[in-house]
Amino acid sequence: MSIAQMTNVLGTASDELARRATPVTTRKHQRVTLPGAPDETLLLIRKGLFVSRTAIPDSSSTVITLLYPGDIACARAIPAQGHAEIITASDVGEIWRLHGPAVRMLQQTNRGMAHEIAGRLADQAARLALHNAVIGSLTGDERVAALLMELALRTGKHTPAGIAFAMPLSRLDIAEHLALNADTVSRIMSRMRASGLITMTRRRSVICRDLDSLARACPLGEALARVHGTSHASEADNAP
Amino acid sequence: MSIAQMTNVLGTASDELARRATPVTTRKHQRVTLPGAPDETLLLIRKGLFVSRTAIPDSSSTVITLLYPGDIACARAIPAQGHAEIITASDVGEIWRLHGPAVRMLQQTNRGMAHEIAGRLADQAARLALHNAVIGSLTGDERVAALLMELALRTGKHTPAGIAFAMPLSRLDIAEHLALNADTVSRIMSRMRASGLITMTRRRSVICRDLDSLARACPLGEALARVHGTSHASEADNAP
DNA sequence: CGTAGATTTGAGTTCTGTCAAATTTTGTGG
DNA sequence: CCACAAAATTTGACAGAACTCAAATCTACG
Numbered sequence: 001m002s003i004a005q006m007t008n009v010l011g012t013a014s015d016e017l018a019r020r021a022t023p024v025t026t027r028k029h030q031r032v033t034l035p036g037a038p039d040e041t042l043l044l045i046r047k048g049l050f051v052s053r054t055a056i057p058d059s060s061s062t063v064i065t066l067l068y069p070g071d072i073a074c075a076r077a078i079p080a081q082g083h084a085e086i087i088t089a090s091d092v093g094e095i096w097r098l099h100g101p102a103v104r105m106l107q108q109t110n111r112g113m114a115h116e117i118a119g120r121l122a123d124q125a126a127r128l129a130l131h132n133a134v135i136g137s138l139t140g141d142e143r144v145a146a147l148l149m150e151l152a153l154r155t156g157k158h159t160p161a162g163i164a165f166a167m168p169l170s171r172l173d174i175a176e177h178l179a180l181n182a183d184t185v186s187r188i189m190s191r192m193r194a195s196g197l198i199t200m201t202r203r204r205s206v207i208c209r210d211l212d213s214l215a216r217a218c219p220l221g222e223a224l225a226r227v228h229g230t231s232h233a234s235e236a237d238n239a240p
Numbered sequence: 241m242s243i244a245q246m247t248n249v250l251g252t253a254s255d256e257l258a259r260r261a262t263p264v265t266t267r268k269h270q271r272v273t274l275p276g277a278p279d280e281t282l283l284l285i286r287k288g289l290f291v292s293r294t295a296i297p298d299s300s301s302t303v304i305t306l307l308y309p310g311d312i313a314c315a316r317a318i319p320a321q322g323h324a325e326i327i328t329a330s331d332v333g334e335i336w337r338l339h340g341p342a343v344r345m346l347q348q349t350n351r352g353m354a355h356e357i358a359g360r361l362a363d364q365a366a367r368l369a370l371h372n373a374v375i376g377s378l379t380g381d382e383r384v385a386a387l388l389m390e391l392a393l394r395t396g397k398h399t400p401a402g403i404a405f406a407m408p409l410s411r412l413d414i415a416e417h418l419a420l421n422a423d424t425v426s427r428i429m430s431r432m433r434a435s436g437l438i439t440m441t442r443r444r445s446v447i448c449r450d451l452d453s454l455a456r457a458c459p460l461g462e463a464l465a466r467v468h469g470t471s472h473a474s475e476a477d478n479a480p
Numbered sequence: 481c482g483t484a485g486a487t488t489t490g491a492g493t494t495c496t497g498t499c500a501a502a503t504t505t506t507g508t509g510g
Numbered sequence: 511c512c513a514c515a516a517a518a519t520t521t522g523a524c525a526g527a528a529c530t531c532a533a534a535t536c537t538a539c540g
Contacts, residue, residue, distance in 0.1 A: 054369065056370070056373055056460060056462075056463045057462055057463070061373055061376065061377035063369050063370070063372055063373045063376075065369060074362055076359060076362040076363060076366060077362040077363075077365040077366050077369070078366055078369065079366045079367070079369050079370035079373070079463055079466075079467060080463070081463075081466060107351070107354070107355060108351070111347070111348070111351070111354075114347070114351075114354030114355045114357075114358055115347060115354045117354075117358045118354055118357045118358040118361055119316060121358055121361040121362055121365055122314055122316035122317040122361055123316060123317075124365055125317040125361055125364055125365045125368055126316060126317050126318055126319045127319070128365055128368035128369055128372065129294065129303050129305060129317070129318065129319050129368055130296070130303070130319035131372060132303055132305075132368065132371060132372055132375065132419075133296055133301055133303045133319070135372065135375060135376050135419070136301065136303075136375050136418075136419030137301035137419065139495075139496095140495075140496070170518075170519090171518075171519060171520090172518085172519095178376075179372075179375070179376030179377065180496080180497090181496065181497050181498080182518090182519080183496090183497075183498080183499095183519090183520080183521085184495090184496060184497070186518095186519060186520055186521080187496095187520080187521075189520095190520070190521080202505090203504085203505070203518085203519075220296060222296075222297055223296045223297070223319055223320070223321075226319075226321060227319060379527075379528095380527075380528070410486070410487090411486075411487060411488090412486085412487095420528080420529095421528065421529055421530080422486090422487080423487090423488080423489080423528090423529075423530080423531095424527090424528055424529075426486095426487060426488055426489080427488080427489075427528095429488095430487095430488070430489080442537090443486085443487075443536090443537075481540105482539105482540095483538100483539090483540090484537100484538095484539095484540105485536105485537085485538085485539105486535100486536080486537075486538090487534105487535075487536065487537085488533105488534080488535065488536080489532100489533085489534075489535090490531105490532090490533085490534095491530105491531090491532095492529105492530090492531090493528105493529080493530080493531105494527105494528090494529075494530095495526105495527095495528085495529090496525105496526090496527085496528095497524105497525085497526080497527090498523105498524085498525080498526095499522105499523090499524090499525105500521105500522090500523095501520105501521085501522085502519105502520080502521075502522100503518100503519080503520065503521090504517105504518080504519065504520080505516105505517080505518070505519080506515100506516085506517075506518085507514100507515090507516080507517090508513100508514085508515085508516100509512105509513090509514090509515105510511105510512085510513085510514105
């Protein structure tokens with residue numbers, strides 16, 4: 001089974017999945033809770049953009065991971081103890097909740113499913129590793145460019161004026177995700193607006209004239225394009 | 241099946257695994273290559289400490305991930321294109337190489353294996369997320385303390401003088417892993433030595449009087465202990 | 481015992497964080 | 511539809527932590 005085929009196993013199994021899973025339609029800022037460690041519930045992201053906000057005790061910081069359609073959220077992949085929360089960042093979202101027993105049952109019926117889940121988790125691990133490189137080796141400007149590029153690749157629409165996409169994260173969310181300060185993020189985006197790299201109608205709507213200039217503004221552009229830019233359009237076309 | 245039981249599936253399947261896998265014993269600085277993306281080869285870390293050094297094109301930086309016994313390295317979980325390299329950091333190491341066909345065959349025979357692999361990848365994703373928090377929200381001193389604590393928990397031996405462990409990474413490795421500068425790492429460790437937090441016989445051998453003071457020096461100590469400090473001793477007891 | 485490489489340390493610079501105030505946006509009720 | 515309050519964002523001034531560059535030491539290894 002090739003990777004390309006595997007990518008759709010969760011899709012082709014959707015009849016069976018649909019019987020076992022509990023679909024949840026969410027609106028902006030709605031929280032979906034994920035039980036803590038011993039539980040093996042899976043949340044399958046189906047539509048929209050979600051952020052996994054993980055408050056780690058003993059630290060004032062929260063880890064913010066972005067979740068796109070096709071991604072899987074599970075307690076074991078989250079470093080915090082106890083419950084975790086997945087928050088809808090886009091205007092609407094859809095999650096399928098799969099309880100532990102259902103996961104085990106599906107894995108017995110559909111032998112490819114555990115393999116597919118492992119593959120997805122591997123993809124998400126690759127993204128986390130890349131994100132480590134982003135916040136570890138790039139300047140503030142480059143980090144913001146990386147996020148914009150990621151969102152443009154994942155959720156952007158081509159328009160005459162360039163690639164348009166919604167910025168579903170607040171400045172504070174962006175800051176926490178990119179390991180920056182909210183003030184600094186604001187400064188950087190103002191600078192980008194002034195330099196003409198991006199245009200913003202409203203605060204939450206970005207237009208980027210061309211992706212190439214964004215990629216040039218970010219040393220990891222090539223890797224980001226590989227991780228975020230392939231076949232996600234079909235999965236993310238329900239963006240608001 | 242509880243998580244505790246799952247943790248050992250790869251172990252209990254070792255007879256079958258041993259038939260399919262190619263064991264590789266490595267010495268310090270030895271490289272084990274992992275074929276690029278379409279390949280589904282798995283490298284199972286059995287003994288020792290390895291670093292996955294991923295050079296991302298278009299960037300001068302390399303992502304360094306630490307791999308401990310029980311961890312899995314696979315192309316899909318690595319953000320770089322093409323081949324990847326796993327480098328032995330400890331004096332000796334052992335890896336089991338599982339080629340794609342062997343993985344598929346094992347998954348048909350042993351239904352729990354894909355599930356176990358998914359669980360391991362989830363654990364590694366949790367560690368990557370925690371590492372994001374480390375390099376994103378901690379000061380240089382705190383990051384170094386976090387690494388020392390991780391190594392102490394994973395490979396430390398209790399001695400009358402405190403917890404002793406080898407520092408298998410060079411200052412440059414540490415710097416790249418922690419998103420710092422090699423000079424800064426050196427400065428920080430000198431400061432820690434001066435303050436009595438750690439003692440160093442030779443450059444690669446560290447003794448920490450007590451873990452608590454390290455944990456106090458790192459706001460994420462609690463989370464690190466949870467992720468690194470539970471039942472790894474039995475897996476890592478072959479440390480050099 | 482000498483050399484190449486790794487580490488340490490100093491001095492100066494830059495980027496980002498902190499704090500505070502001004503401004504814009506969003507949400508609510510009349 | 512407008513006014514108002516609360517929240518979010520923007521911007522300025524300043525401080526501090528980490529980086530860069532360079533030189534001095536130290537180690538490992540032949």
